[in-house]
Amino acid sequence: MNRRSDYYIGRREFVAGVAGVLGALIAILVGLPIIGYLIAPALRTGSTAGWISLVPLSALRPGVPTPCSFSRLKQTGWRRMQVIRTAYAILEDSGDVVVLADLCTHLSCRVHWLPERNVFVCPCHDGIFDRQGNVLSGPPPRPLERFETKIEDGQLFIYVED
Ligand code: FES
Incomplete structure (x- = not known):
């Protein structure tokens, strides 16, 4: 008898989950510097004292x-x-x-x-x-x-x- 656990994840779900996590990491690694570059000038005080x-x-x-x-x-x-x-x-x-x-x-x-x-x-x-x-x-x-x-x-x- 072949019995699967309640926590069984199929191969397709596993690959989709890993791809999703990797995609999110890449988006964070690429997106954060771009967001920082875009908003940094607005946060500067511009003080030239x-x-x-x-x-x-x-x-x-x-x-x-x-x-x-x-x-x-x-x-x-x-x-x-x-x-x-x-x-x-x-x-x-x-x-x-x-x-x-x-x-x-x-x-x-x-x-x-x-x-x-x-x-x-x-x-x-x-x-x-x-x-x-x-x-x-x-x-x-x-x-x-x-x-x-x-x-x-x-x-x-x-x-x-x-
Ligand atoms: S600006 Fe009003 S008196 Fe100088």
Whole structure:
């Protein structure tokens, strides 16, 4: 009498099961790197914080805010772009250097230095800042942002967060 166990698996079922497991393993081995490649840029923060060289100290005139342009590479997801920004460097009579961001603290419009009035003016809602970046009038809630600075070999550097 030929009696099969309750757990009997026929040859065809066994081969089909092994083929299914091998197919799943191959799909995982091939698929994971592809999925990682596709979603990795979206997970990156794109932070480019660091010190950047702004201007030689010799280019600054005492007491006069000097606009200095610098560029940052910014990455958001898959999009990478060069962002041009401006900071105002001011060489104080004491020899200290103050560097102010040109973004208004109200709604981030760009402020401009008006030498004839000795103030920074925001054209969007008439925000006015003094030479130190303090608010004189208008809606801006706080002074202009100051960059952290350092001087090396006669060159002014600023620390940029993003
Ligand atoms: S954005 Fe500068 S005052 Fe509103």
